[in-house]
Amino acid sequence: MRKAIAKSGLPHLALPPPTPGALCGESERQIRSTVDWSESATYGEHIWFETNVSGDFCYVGEQYCVAKMLQKSVSRRKCAACKIVVHTPCIEQLEKINFRCKPSFRESGSRNVREPTFVRHHWVHRRRQDGKCRHCGKGFQQKFTFHSKEIVAISCSWCKQAYHSKVSCFMLQQIEEPCSLGVHAAVVIPPTWILRARRPQNTLKASKKKKRASFKRKSSKKGPEEGRWRPFIIRPTPSPLMKPLLVFVNPKSGGNQGAKIIQSFLWYLNPRQVFDLSQGGPKEALEMYRKVHNLRILACGGDGTVGWILSTLDQLRLKPPPPVAILPLGTGNDLARTLNWGGGYTDEPVSKILSHVEEGNVVKLDRWDLQAEPNPEAGPEERDEGATDRLPLDVFNNYFSLGFDAHVTLEFHESREANPEKFNSRFRNKMFYAGTAFSDFLTGSSKDLAKHIRVVCDGTDLTPKIQELKPQCIVFLNIPRYCAGTMPWGHPGEHHDFEPQRHDDGYLEVIGFTMTSLAALQVGGHGERLTQCREVVLTTFKAIPVQVDGEPCKLAASRIRITLRNQATMVQKAKRRSTAPLHSDQQPVPEQLRIQVSRVSMHDYEALHYDKEQLKEASVPLGTVVVPGDSDLELCRAHIERLQQEPDSAGARSPTCQKLSPKWCFLDATTASRFYRIDRAQEHLNYVTEIAQDEIYILDPELLGASARPDLPTPTSPLPTSPCSPTPRLLQGDATPPKGEELIEAAKRNDFCKLQELHRAGGDLTHRDERSRTLLHHAVSTGSKEVVRYLLDHAPTEILDAVEENGETCLHQAAALGQRTICHYIVEAGASLMKTDQQGDTPRQRAEKAQDTELAAYLENRQHYQMIQREDQETAV
Template identity: 80%
Template sequence: GAKIIQSFMWYLNPRQVFDLSQGGPKEALELYRKVHNLRILACGGDGTVGWILSILDQLRLNPPPPVAILPLGTGNDLARTLNWGGGYTDEPLSKILSHVEDGNIVQLDRWNLRVEPNTEANPEEKDEAATDKLPLDVFNNYFSLGFDARVTLEFHESREANPEKFNSRFRNKMFYAGTAFSDFLTGSSKDLAKHVKLVCDGTDLTSKIQDLKPQCLVFLNIPRYCAGTMPWGNPGEHHDFEPQRHDDGCIEVIGFTMTSLAALQVGGHGERLCQCRQVVLTTSKAIPMQVDGEPCKLAASCIHISLRNQANMVQKTKRRNSMPLLNDQQPVPERLRIRVSRISMRDYEALHYDKEKLKEASVPLGIIVVPGDSDLELCRTQIEKLQEEGDGAKPKTLSSQKLSPKWCFLDSTTADRFYRIDRAQEHLNYVTEISQDELYVLDPELVITQTVGTSPAMPDLVDSSAAPTGHHFAFPSSSSSPPSSPAPSAEPGHCLSHKDDLLIEAAKSGNFCKFQELHRAGRDLMVRDSLGQTVLHHAVKSGSKDIVKYIIENAPSEILDATEEENGETSLHQAAALRQRTICHYIVEAGASLMKTDLQGDTPKHRAEKANDPDLAAYLENRQHYQMIQREDQETAV
């Protein structure tokens, strides 16, 4: 941190650089309060944005400067709502500042939270660990109570007690998943409806709450929640409710059962209860709550929610004036015929500052035909259609390898280098803005292998007018079925040596200290025994959670889907068959495929069903659906 501040002071006037740990942003904003047409770029998560908006409230600037967002947080729900995306990739700063300058100014409702103690609550329900006030008295995104707040609170308390155990995003996600699954099985929030009274705009909805029996209540100000999900959904022809807006002076009240919470991850929504302007929420016992991600356990209280004000925000927009064809004063063509080429992550990282070399390293995928004013969302549909039509019996060349679910578009024209376009911002980019006659995509999981024969052939042309457009999902063929023959060269790992035999034995016996000692001494975690079983297979069989976690954190990710030779089972198949719920969690959250089948055609869900564990099977099925439709690398939502 100190080195970064010194660098800023070297490049800028030291009076323009402020240390936010020393008094926050107030001094800096005060200094610039008289600058005309001031726009602020908040680089951070939604909490950083809320911090800045609260300081602007204190300064009473007139007019208040609009705030844009460079998303660097975990969920980034407000950034997603305003089209800034779910996270920063590698877009040049000059491009970002240009978007800040050209963006539209929109309003964002902000809501007050006023808390009063509930004097009528039963004294026997008093919880000594509960607090009498919320962590924030205003929210921009959402306020919630019940299941999601309980999970967030447990994570927060555990991190406060043992910060050294929460030093990576992977471990944080593992903790969230484990806590959520534990609460899911125990039903710790199932009696929420018994202790809540809800009045919206003078209408008592308590009976509706008691009928629904939700385990979570959410008061939502923006469409996005929990790292990109949309809990209000689209009311469509449901005339009782309007589509959600962040500037209409109304707040949406949503109830979630455990079923609808699970469905949220696969495009579902909660139970729409009300759209209102004022809320009075009364609780009769201490309940976990969270305000824009800040959790607490609030004692029995009466909470009043009312509109505070509206903040000026910058919304990223499509930039028609930057389309190359329009700059040249030429009409937009009716149809575009575009060649699509794929680039591997290895080549991208090595060559993305050298456009010509990177273009030479690309692999052709095919040709698509789209309308001249198409955005990248339509192009994605056509590229995935191209992949589906290329599934026939073709030689396994680089061009015939299917795109992985994490592929993204590359801008090859508007900057001095290639850069990635966030999945959530594809609708903001016209294809003519980032491409002239060739479109490049980045596939982080493209495997460069030796091929025999001629150079890759160009697949067939796909025309968007040839069939109705729709979303097609493409997955690597290896994720849906095992290899036809378990050749050792097809999987990671190598033959067993005498030294590595000790590592296998430590995994079999569940001796974590010995296993860790052997690995640190240089033993290979990708070793296999004579039956093709990895150390992860053996750790699962021994039931050692510590060894499983250690392997996941230290071994290459290929070990997660490695299959043994006898039955074609992955370690997840075996964990499901042994009904090891926690270990299944670890492996699933690390990214193992839930769609891979063994030689009997069973997925891990099927193995859990055969082991008579319906709860584990339901969990695996839910995560399998989520994995099937997940189109971007977003943070695991609660």
């Protein structure tokens, strides 16, 4: 039993405690945060990342915990591959209790001939576990108490199966049974495929030299894989059902998003199929896995990252070339949008992304050669000292352009190189682009572009047409998307004089832009369609800014030839299809769906997205829409946007007090363990029945909370009909501030719009009644979430801990009434959990008296957290 448990990952529990010398010293072994590919790699080595998690007990247990014995606070680390948390000094203790991470390879050699070819489970004790027990089907009781020591579950870090930590659910035979690798087994590369090869030991130096010389002669006739010895070799067992995946992550893309997402892939996959591109690029990994049948690649980064991987595949000449999917982490992500991967990663679960990669369709993508040489016709007076004779890339997948857009990109690139710390998010990057573009527009840096170029497409000289148009930017486009999602060639059906645009037809689209058409791009406009061609000869007569797939430079006067290079193999995200709603597999899709629409504020989403039930409770009804049963989200969006404009059958308008902003998006409430946002560029890929059951949820990122201010009507509009609109008295400029009794009455009646109106007219949100009850006390007593949110957002913080006659704060009151969402709002706003009423009860004790054990556990957890914060502040002082 003990041997079986040790092989499967569970630690021995009866080992001697650590020696005093081990308590103060650092671990002798290096703490790794990347996979070790050297021949000295340790079997079952953990991959550690720093974590600020405070509620997880150290995995080594109290008996062996160094921090417990030293009785001081130390840093914690979390293993990305098996998700255990330990104190940094306790890492060495894991070896003493014989607990290793899930093995990512196997040893080769005669002594391992009998090593099983199947994968064993890697069992880990869990003090917190989502989902249900695989044996009994019951959920796991979550322990919210601080530093809970009780093990509630045992789960496998390969297949993610979980059992209750008791003999009736988890038995010995489950330890020994083979692991299926879980729902993503088709894309996981099993550790049995990856062998560590031992270097041959030769003692004679002359023999070494001879063999080395012979090896070099032979290797010149072999491919790159046979050219040198590697510590690890791949011996796959092909299966038609498998689509093994290599994940390449650029940690610097999209404001360093990649550094966070790489940990999720290490958890779901074999760590040896996940690669950090900052550690040497993709070439070594692609060479190692070149013989794996049906291989797929996931490029996590911007369009530049994708181009890097495609160029490496060209160099290696893999046959057939593995198809490449994209997880967009860049700023523009135009290629990702074209292949349905969206305009940027938000918070879609990695598990869903892996499913999309596995189910995606394989398509072709044209790639174009760029050959540039100095223009002999240009005079010496046209030379620019800051210009270069070479393009940043000699191939492009998206577009090649010159003029205004390249000048803006060049300024962005130079600024980012000088101050990289200022460009750490996609939003900031886009704001810089906008500011630079406006500045260049004022200076007119590219207004004479047409005078300094000659363009010949398939033998036809377009220069006269270009000089007549006087563009400030010319784009040679391979894909429909450009400049962060715009469609410069126009939407399908708008260009009747040309063939439909495709990314695999061997043709380029040539487009000219004036400043007017460039500005119209962001609102659905397009440029001047010049031609579609197979070959371009572009001649420039002075130094002009150019960009190749977003890589800019100032190119000296040159002659540039563009021709088709080859076609890359890509993975296009497929539309999710279902024959029935997820909540009713036995019934066909109805002809019409009547669905309740509810709005979620960004504040609530960020605080509660991990808990579906709480987030549903915090949502605000928007109305009801009727859509066809097979409608996708694009069609549903149109119905929702009309919802607030059209009255319902009773003649009433939407119950919400504020119209949705243009940036609202759908939330998937069904297919994952938590809510997640759906990129607007992917709405045509999702059916309504697949993200919602009886209710569909939408997120408005511009709303700070459910109580965000509605827009005031314009002076030319008729008297408002919305219940949130100000009364004629306020429109006429009555300067008399409202009385406090009016505010209290509005709070008692749960009249959010009236309260908001009175506050705007000068009402005092700190007013109290004769029993010292604040407006927040009254809002809590009526259970009005909107009024509570508004008061928390706009009133001084002193109302949080204000007490009425009997010593109750508003948090006492909410806890006694079992109002979980309102309690969460008040706690997150900063209310004290240590205050007591006249009976000496804290809010937690009031929740216990109300027999709401879950709320009491939550309040107890937050109370401990506040106590620790207070101790840290006192220590700092």
